Amino acid sequence: MNTPELCLGALLCGDASGYEIKQRFETIFSHFQKASFAAIYPALTRLEADGLVTARVETQQKRPAKTIYSLTEAGRQRFIDALHESQGDEIFRSDFVLQMFFAELLDADKLAETLERHEQRLRETIARLEAVRDQGGHSPGQRFTLDYGIAVKRASLAFVEQSKATFIHEEPEP
Amino acid sequence: MNTPELCLGALLCGDASGYEIKQRFETIFSHFQKASFAAIYPALTRLEADGLVTARVETQQKRPAKTIYSLTEAGRQRFIDALHESQGDEIFRSDFVLQMFFAELLDADKLAETLERHEQRLRETIARLEAVRDQGGHSPGQRFTLDYGIAVKRASLAFVEQSKATFIHEEPEP
DNA sequence: CCGTAATATATCAGGCTGATATATTACGGC
DNA sequence: GCCGTAATATATCAGCCTGATATATTACGG
Incomplete structure (x- = not known):
């Protein structure tokens, strides 16, 4: 799976900003997947253009504003399709x-x-x-x-x- | 470890062409490292320029000619240094x-x-x-x-x- | 005689990492 | 009250690497 597809998976766990998606990669996905900011942010921009996620800006009192992404129904279906098509490949390098x-x-x-x-x-x-x-x-x-x-x-x-x-x-x- | 360093390691097991180094990645190293031709060939060119390997062309009766690479003493030492400096990082993606x-x-x-x-x-x-x-x-x-x-x-x-x-x-x- | 596989090298587009940059706020120590 | 560090939040770049593709030759089975 590539970074855009993985971002869809991360968003299945709930709406999130790019920063929060990265945190999910470092917690719930940390022992079997990873992605960097430099892959996540362009992926989200692309996913929005493709209609797989929607974006809304949320201003916060005590933090910088953030852009929250939500899965669309098409995005949800795309991820489920990708999950079914995946060959379950594994990479181990030590x-x-x-x-x-x-x-x-x-x-x-x-x-x-x-x-x-x-x-x-x-x-x-x-x-x-x-x-x-x-x-x-x-x-x-x-x-x-x-x-x-x-x-x-x-x-x-x-x-x-x-x-x-x-x-x-x-x-x-x- | 990056591809050039891994090629030095592969050559520690004996002189080899780029093709043969790739075969070593697919046999003896296959369960813990990998590298593609597109990484190996430029790496070998670079290693030769840096004096870490030497190259000789070997013509074969029944096969295309191949360029055999050998570790120099500097190359051997470079690999041993890299082995000592390595932090033993592991990557698992599934x-x-x-x-x-x-x-x-x-x-x-x-x-x-x-x-x-x-x-x-x-x-x-x-x-x-x-x-x-x-x-x-x-x-x-x-x-x-x-x-x-x-x-x-x-x-x-x-x-x-x-x-x-x-x-x-x-x-x-x- | 044909297709497939193996030997041997090379290159390209695209993806990804690691590093770096910027701006804001929170918090602990002195 | 001030300073440094850490966390929040986004963005970008150079460089490395993979997967795919191309080329040429020979071996082998049907």
Whole structure:
């Protein structure tokens, strides 16, 4: 899915400004999609021109004015169509795994740091997803995405923990 | 890591043409990195200009001539430096998870197909990684990347299998 | 003999990221 | 009361990258 289609999906969760759509990418979608402001704002302009969203300006007392976008019925249908046509493609790219591929070229110190840093990031991600899950109020689909993320990250963490012994050989204190 | 740096890594596994480097991205690196021809060829030209690789043309009896690239010592050192400086960033983007997030908007048929298609892809990926692993001859680091991929994909598969019942309600035959 | 696949390189349009810029307000510290 | 930092809100640009497409040659199966 490209950024315009993803914006339609974000707006399915409720009317929002470009800034608020970006926030949705960084919260509810954060573990499986992302988009930058530089992709979102032009996408919204284009979607409005195509009649898939409508825009209204909202002036705020204590904040800059914002342009709120709403899905039109055509926009809603377009997103549902895109969801049905999607092939469910996944992209995984990892510099961590690349580092491990060439583990023999890393200093012992750097290798240990790489593994521990990755472990820590996995723990943080798991904790964050669990916190969101435990807030409750999710649809079965939303719940699936959280539990799926947690299951996968836990498996990664377990594997890294278990592999540490193979790669890190503690030097005795001098 | 950007494409030029990744090409240096690919060349660490032995001299290669642009075409052969692409093949390495599709085999040994396939489960954690990727790059297209349109990124690889300009990268190699640039790396040669920077003295990080050398090029030689090799004419073949039964194939078009190819330009073989070799790492220079500077190129080797540059890659090792990049490996040490890398923050081990990971990118995961999944249209499958997006489909599940909005599972309620999918037809029952499409939802079942989405889950089964994803299951099948996971099984294929696991089988491919296991086949490579079972060929043997890998360094500990390479072995780690294969086992890590297998562990993560198995966890994904187990979770999807277990979740199917929640989302797919078999209609009795009419 | 024909079509398809593999080898080998190259390029282009378009999409996206990361960085940067601008303006406003809120808030904590001193 | 002042200053810096953070959050809100939008916008733009260079540069990188993908997907598609093009070209030429050879191998192979039907």
